[in-house]
Amino acid sequence: MNKQDSYKFVKYLWRDAEADKLQGVDRLVYRSNRLGEDLTLTNTGGGNTSSKLMEKDPLTGEQVEVLWIKGSGGDLRTAKRDGFASLYLDKIRAMKPLYQNHPERGPKTEIEDAMHPMYSHCVFNLNPRACSIDTPLHTLVPYHHVDHLHPNSVIAIAASVNQERLTREIYGDDVLYVPWQRPGFDIGLKIEQLIKDHPHAKGVLLGHHGMSSWSNDDRTCYETALEIIDRAARYIEAHDKGEKTFGGPKYQHLPEETRRRAIAGLISWLRGQVSVYKRFVGTVQDDEKMLRFVNSVDGPRLAELGTSCPDHFLRTKIKPLFVDWNPASGDLDALKTAILAGLVQYRKDYEAYYNRCKHPDSPAMRDPNPTVVLIPGLGMIAWGKSKSESRVTAEFYNCAIEVMRGAGSD
Amino acid sequence: MDQQEAFDIEYWLLEDAKLRRQPPEKELDRQIIVVVGAGAGIGKATAHRLVREGAHIVCVDLDEASANQTAQEIIAKYGEGIGVAGTGISDCGPAIGLACDITVRSSVQQMYEAVMLAYGGIDAVVVTAGIFVPPDKAGYIADRLWEKTFAINVTGAYIVADEANKIFTQQGLPGAIVLTTSANAIVAKKGSLAYDSSKAAANHLVRELAVEMAPLVRVNAVAPATVVRGSTMFPRDRVIASLTKYAIPFSEEEETESLREKLAVFYAKRSLTQLQIEPEDQAEAIFLLVSQRLARTTGHVIPVDGGLQDGFLR
Numbered sequence: 001m002n003k004q005d006s007y008k009f010v011k012y013l014w015r016d017a018e019a020d021k022l023q024g025v026d027r028l029v030y031r032s033n034r035l036g037e038d039l040t041l042t043n044t045g046g047g048n049t050s051s052k053l054m055e056k057d058p059l060t061g062e063q064v065e066v067l068w069i070k071g072s073g074g075d076l077r078t079a080k081r082d083g084f085a086s087l088y089l090d091k092i093r094a095m096k097p098l099y100q101n102h103p104e105r106g107p108k109t110e111i112e113d114a115m116h117p118m119y120s121h122c123v124f125n126l127n128p129r130a131c132s133i134d135t136p137l138h139t140l141v142p143y144h145h146v147d148h149l150h151p152n153s154v155i156a157i158a159a160s161v162n163q164e165r166l167t168r169e170i171y172g173d174d175v176l177y178v179p180w181q182r183p184g185f186d187i188g189l190k191i192e193q194l195i196k197d198h199p200h201a202k203g204v205l206l207g208h209h210g211m212s213s214w215s216n217d218d219r220t221c222y223e224t225a226l227e228i229i230d231r232a233a234r235y236i237e238a239h240d241k242g243e244k245t246f247g248g249p250k251y252q253h254l255p256e257e258t259r260r261r262a263i264a265g266l267i268s269w270l271r272g273q274v275s276v277y278k279r280f281v282g283t284v285q286d287d288e289k290m291l292r293f294v295n296s297v298d299g300p301r302l303a304e305l306g307t308s309c310p311d312h313f314l315r316t317k318i319k320p321l322f323v324d325w326n327p328a329s330g331d332l333d334a335l336k337t338a339i340l341a342g343l344v345q346y347r348k349d350y351e352a353y354y355n356r357c358k359h360p361d362s363p364a365m366r367d368p369n370p371t372v373v374l375i376p377g378l379g380m381i382a383w384g385k386s387k388s389e390s391r392v393t394a395e396f397y398n399c400a401i402e403v404m405r406g407a408g409s410d
Numbered sequence: 411m412d413q414q415e416a417f418d419i420e421y422w423l424l425e426d427a428k429l430r431r432q433p434p435e436k437e438l439d440r441q442i443i444v445v446v447g448a449g450a451g452i453g454k455a456t457a458h459r460l461v462r463e464g465a466h467i468v469c470v471d472l473d474e475a476s477a478n479q480t481a482q483e484i485i486a487k488y489g490e491g492i493g494v495a496g497t498g499i500s501d502c503g504p505a506i507g508l509a510c511d512i513t514v515r516s517s518v519q520q521m522y523e524a525v526m527l528a529y530g531g532i533d534a535v536v537v538t539a540g541i542f543v544p545p546d547k548a549g550y551i552a553d554r555l556w557e558k559t560f561a562i563n564v565t566g567a568y569i570v571a572d573e574a575n576k577i578f579t580q581q582g583l584p585g586a587i588v589l590t591t592s593a594n595a596i597v598a599k600k601g602s603l604a605y606d607s608s609k610a611a612a613n614h615l616v617r618e619l620a621v622e623m624a625p626l627v628r629v630n631a632v633a634p635a636t637v638v639r640g641s642t643m644f645p646r647d648r649v650i651a652s653l654t655k656y657a658i659p660f661s662e663e664e665e666t667e668s669l670r671e672k673l674a675v676f677y678a679k680r681s682l683t684q685l686q687i688e689p690e691d692q693a694e695a696i697f698l699l700v701s702q703r704l705a706r707t708t709g710h711v712i713p714v715d716g717g718l719q720d721g722f723l724r
Contacts, residue, residue: 182418268526281529391495
């Protein structure tokens with residue numbers, strides 16, 4: 001069987017005929033775009049890729065090793081060459097003792113957050129693109145090419161209660177496991193050590209977060225990423241609950257015309273309610289998958305558990321507003337009353353969450369209004385500062401639903 | 411994941427730095443603006459002007475193809491955006507094209523319904539659609555053409571504003587409406603009976619709507635002197651009729667654009683500034699009226715006519 005035919009849930013988009021015309025960072029751009037093109041591999045703006053390449057130093061003319069890595073805030077699907085940061089590899093490697101020699105190190109320590117600004121001292125060829133928060137991972141993995149992605153299927157495994165056991169069950173020794181820890185030097189060093197201890201591992205599953213693959217060959221790195229994701233998706237399919245997904249249906253879908261008319265009649269009012277501080281632009285999602293979730297028995301309970309990937313929180317907030325309304329009643333006035341009550345509670349909860357969790361140096365509380373509103377019978381309305389941003393918010397919550405579906409599989 | 415851990419990501423200083431690296435918001439960011447008549451002329455120029463300031467543009471025209479064309483031009487320039495989500499029309503970019511017959515209320519309602527599903531609300535509505543019906547060779551305007559002129563230039567603008575008002579009221583956020591009247595609304599001109607009368611009515615419609623929709627929505631208008639370039643109101647026959655009327659020399663063999671240029675130059679010379687009035691000049695004034703720069707102006711008609719002495723109110 002050809003390699004490309006061996007995957008069931010992911011698209012094999014790599015073409016040697018195209019890739020072989022490219023060299024250096026252009027091949028990294030090619031690989032990144034192919035990964036980003038398939039939404040089963042990663043979400044918009046999520047994940048990052050890197051290649052360690054030889055480049056000519058603009059000052060000395062000597063060949064130097066450079067880490068090319070997707071820039072902070074960029075998007076794999078649409079990234080071009082200028083979307084990648086470039087850093088002298090010898091300089092970023094020199095950052096390691098700086099971190100290791102610090103008396104108090106680990107996640108959330110002072111030295112951990114102080115490391116990221118250091119990358120400005122490592123910039124190759126005056127490239128203004130800021131590097132990803134995941135740069136330590138890419139630096140410390142001792143392979144030329146690294147892909148780090150946020151696939152729904154893998155996060156479903158990585159967010160489940162038995163994440164470590166499932167990783168072993170699905171991947172055996174092929175894939176390492178690291179529990180959740182936010183990106184930084186500490187987790188990079190842990191992965192570096194794990195690879196030393198398990199030199200045959202092809203990748204790692206990151207608890208609550210995603211996965212990474214690596215190789216000294218870029219196509220193999222791409223294929224390994226696909227393999228890790230496909231194996232997770234196959235496991236989820238084999239354990240799918242079918243009709244009983246999300247506890248089964250509680251409400252029937254409203255007919256499309258009724259649904260759309262209700263949304264069109266309601267949405268500008270809702271926009272006014274959520275745009276108390278700043279105006280939002282909306283995106284409506286009422287496809288089959290969304291309706292299955294909002295009409296389900298477990299939807300309200302699952303929505304409280306949060307979203308899929310921690311880096312989605314800036315857009316989706318830590319939970320959506322799930323409106324308590326019976327669509328069978330068709331009573332739109334009752335729906336507005338339920339939304340108003342839900343909004344009041346949501347804002348209170350958000351403020352309490354902020355006050356409970358804030359640190360002395362935390363940024364000021366952001367807009368306490370929900371950006372994802374789920375309405376039984378109707379679907380999801382997501383909000384963002386632009387159409388593009390609201391689509392990203394909606395996409396991220398689609399991911400959350402897929403993760404919850406996968407994580408709920410037996 | 412526990413809430414403290416979630417918080418530590420949501421409010422992580424490195425994530426906050428990412429937010430702060432984003433460019434500052436533009437004047438019309440977060441806004442959804444409906445431009446009726448966006449397929450050509452002043453409407454098309456307005457669509458391009460407002461999107462530059464960050465607005466999402468709903469390009470509306472009787473001619474769906476031209477509405478889509480303007481929307482596609484915007485998307486080609488600014489991109490579709492990045493998120494992959496949204497059902498049906500809600501999976502759209504910074505602009506969409508919609509067909510609408512503004513003389514038919516149900517058509518206007520359908521248009522707004524599509525806007526709601528696409529973007530979720532509106533912040534401003536601009537109407538540049540209009541019609542000019544010349545008299546026949548005997549100088550007469552048939553009743554049905556008189557009615558059509560008023561149906562588009564007055565009633566149509568009213569229906570668009572009236573349906574928008576329902577959305578503005580429900581939304582509860584301050585909004586703006588800008589209509590397009592004409593210098594001819596106050597200048598009587600031979601051969602423009604129906605058009606000029608309809609535009610005079612539109613001028614007062616602006617004031618009435620401003621009263622009706624206050625304080626939530628400001629209603630204003632621009633009053634252009636003749637904008638020839640890009641206008642669907644200047645087909646070749648009308649241009650030739652005007653050149654003949656003003657005794658401007660021309661040849662029947664000349665290209666339409668050349669004839670339009672001659673007429674535009676003539677109109678420019680009649681004004682104080684001696685400058686041709688372009689669609690972009692109207693678009694600039696419309697931008698000012700839509701934005702917060704003229705946030706305390708409502709019920710007014712702003713002339714953009716290069717200074718027509720006949721247009722001075724006295």
